[in-house]
Amino acid sequence: MTELYIEGGRTLLGTEIGETSLTISGNVIAGIGDAAHGAFGLDASGLLVMPGIVDIHGDAFERQLMPRPGVDFPVDVALIDSDRQAITNGITTVFHGTTWSWEPGLRGADNARKLLAAIETLRPQLAADTRFHLRQETFNLDAEDEIIGWMKDGRIDLLAFNDHMDLAGISKPAKRARMVERTGLSSEAFDQLVDRVLSRADQVPASIARLAEAANAAGIPTLSHDDNSPAMRAGFRDLGVRIAEFPINEETAIAAAEAGDFIVFGAPNVVRGGSHTGWTKASDMIARGLCSVLASDYYYPAQLLAAFRLVHDGILALPQAWSLVSSAPARAAGLTDRGDIAPGRRADLLLIDDSIALRPRIVAVIANGKLAHLADGARLRPATALPHQAIAAA
Incomplete structure (x- = not known):
């Protein structure tokens, strides 16, 4: 069994956060503070060692498609490229937010x-x-x-309920134009399709209820997307939907927090200092305890950058900021084997150079016990060779 050592x-x-060393055996963290005995080691002196990031909502892979x-x-080309982007x-842990729409x-x-x-085939x-995070347009x-x-066949890992019939462009000309372009339809054909879809609006609530049931x-965690009122959030909660994804106003976020729901905002919102849609400012919600998870949304670097932005701006200490991108999303997704560093946990670990404010740099990534990424300047223990398995993964 391959052993790694982080020193x-x-x-x-x-x-x-304190200085220590870790031993990895197979795909789990085997020991903390043990004497070095791994088959090869990484010198982490001066670096942060953090749990791997868990991204429960990301659709940046669409850019590769x-x-x-x-x-x-x-x-397959798009997914392989997206995998490299996510890891670096x-x-x-990445949930590809795949929208299945009426369009x-x-x-x-x-x-x-x-x-x-493709995900099922390429996963190994x-x-x-x-x-697979299925975003079902209601x-x-x-x-x-x-x-x-x-x-029923166990092929879906998260299920989200989306309704972009209004919010994503039917009543907003610029967004409507982007939707039309994405579908490949003429403007007239798109409008005819919308009319046909809207004619069945009375059937939507019963469909949502059956899917939630x-x-x-x-045992699949569920999310409601862009909740616009406490009543809307309560309606989904009554169906067992306990993750509020991107609530669009403060009142809805407060209602979700008071009920103990997970609340997801986009990490790009934090990095950029606000929402690109003009809705809720995520950093304000975090400061008030109204956000429990940050997701990459549409930009894979955003979770890493957001955690350090929150620290730099004095909103959270690093351990609390990091929980938004690691332990909390793991819990929301029902993954009890990752998100923190402890013996027996899945060995998903990051070595980070945080010497430049707001510009953390990933030096090494260990995913499921394998060295998946090693940046220039990373320090391997001298006079040791990488095991074949680690070389293949890197």
Whole structure:
């Protein structure tokens, strides 16, 4: 069994950071503070050693699928490229947020099916633990039976309820134009499609309830997206949906927090200093205890950068900021084997150079006990050779 050793890093243990060493055996953390005895080691002196980032909502992979409107690339190529991007930004567990909408094109049925099949096929080859987060557009009624079948077969890891019929562009010309472009339809054909979809609006609540019931039966965590009122959040909570994803106002976030729901905001919101949509400012919500999870959303570097931005701005200490991108999203997703550093936990670890304010640099990534990324300047223990397994992973 391959053993690794991380020597002398400033390591996050619980809510404290202190210098220690770690031993990894197989794919788990085997010891803390033990004498060096690994097959090879990483010198972490001067570096932070942190749990791997868990990203429960990211759709940046869509940029690899369709880098320009109407320009498609093979799904396997896109996923492999996205995996490298995730790992080099410290994301060791990634949920690809795949939208299955009533619209054709990038977010249509064919792409959802292809993405799920590709993730399942490629998963053993990918460095990050890659999981399927299905974002079901609630007006996508024809997909209900197939999605329930996927859940029964254990193929879905997270299920989100989205409604972009209004919020994503039907009533907003600029966003509508982007949707039309994404579908490949003419403007007239798009409007006709919208009319057909809206004609079945009375069937949507019952469909949501059936999907939520199936998810609960399968033990799949569920999310509601862009909750716009405490009443909307309460309605989803009554269905067992306990993750509020991007509540769009303070009142809804307060209601979610008071009920003990997980509350997700986008890490790019923190890094940029506000929402690109003009909605809730995530750093304000965090300061008030109204955010428990930060997700990459549409930009893989954002979680790493956001944690250090929160520290720099005096909003949270690093252990608390890091929980937003590691232990809390792991709990929200029902993953009890990762998110913190302790004996027996999955060995997902990051070595980070934090010497430049607001610009942390990933020096090394260990994912599931394997060395998945090693940056220039990383220090291996002298006179030791990398095991074959680690070389293959790196």
